[in-house]
Amino acid sequence: MRARRLPSALTLITTLTTAATLAFGTAGPATAAERPAPVRHTAASAHGLASVTELLAQRLLLADKVAAAKYGTDTPIDDPGREARILDDVRARAAGLGLDPDAVAAVFRDQIEANKLVQRGLYARWDANPAERPTERPDLAKEVRPALDRITTQLLAALADTERARTLPSCGPRLAAAAGWSAYTHRLDALHLKGLARALPSVCAAP
Numbered sequence: 001m002r003a004r005r006l007p008s009a010l011t012l013i014t015t016l017t018t019a020a021t022l023a024f025g026t027a028g029p030a031t032a033a034e035r036p037a038p039v040r041h042t043a044a045s046a047h048g049l050a051s052v053t054e055l056l057a058q059r060l061l062l063a064d065k066v067a068a069a070k071y072g073t074d075t076p077i078d079d080p081g082r083e084a085r086i087l088d089d090v091r092a093r094a095a096g097l098g099l100d101p102d103a104v105a106a107v108f109r110d111q112i113e114a115n116k117l118v119q120r121g122l123y124a125r126w127d128a129n130p131a132e133r134p135t136e137r138p139d140l141a142k143e144v145r146p147a148l149d150r151i152t153t154q155l156l157a158a159l160a161d162t163e164r165a166r167t168l169p170s171c172g173p174r175l176a177a178a179a180g181w182s183a184y185t186h187r188l189d190a191l192h193l194k195g196l197a198r199a200l201p202s203v204c205a206a207p
Contacts, residue, residue, distance in 0.1 A: 049165060049178040049203070051158040056199045057182040059111055059151045060192060063118035065144045068134035070119070071126060075140075077119045083112050090156065097160045104159060106202035108152075114199035121191040159203075171204035 070077065087105045094104035126133040138144050165171065179196055188196060 049162055049171070049175050050181065052155070052162055052203060053175065053178040053182040053196075053200075054185075055151055055155045055158055056111065056114075056179070056203075057186050057188070057196060059148065059155070060114055060118060060188075060195045060199060061186065062144060062147055062151075063115040063195065064122065065138040065147075066115065066140070067119040067122040068136065069138045069140045069144060071123060071134065077116050077123070086112065086152070090152065093156055094159075097156060099156075099160060099163065100205070103202070103205050104156070107155075107159065110199050110202050111155075114195040117198050118191060118195040121194070125191075163205075166203060166205050175200060175203055 067077075069075075087108060090108045091101035091105050094101045159166070165174070168174075179200055183193055183196055186192075
């Protein structure tokens, strides 16, 4: 399958921002203790694409920890070598699941770019507001990357579960609705909403 791009990132951002603002105003993302339990991969949630958008939101929220780990160090936001290894890995695993490797790689490329978008936004926020800078530095190797790897495995399974739903003409609006719900449950702020919109374009696929 080849990816079918969603109509407009701006439209998605507006939709997601409206949904979250109506519920939570301008509040930032919920803390780990406040967030709801992850959506389980039931047939109903897979059909509704909530299994995918929930994992996209969870992965996006880990950008905060990635940024906190890197901020003020020589470690760059962009890491082409690691990004290439991730994409090679998901291509190989997608083939084993009977999925189009290039289409799956496009989804994960969007996740990488969304993550970097949030990291850059947080850097700018922390540069402008020193009082908001993180007070702890998470361990990338022991804490953050294993969590990202777990989500990668779960997201591959969710993409397989929703393969049929993602080829339907209704995928775009249903994906936006599912993303709006994920934004609502995680209380995403404007920066993370932009990240979520950036994470979505390659999820729907043309047959």
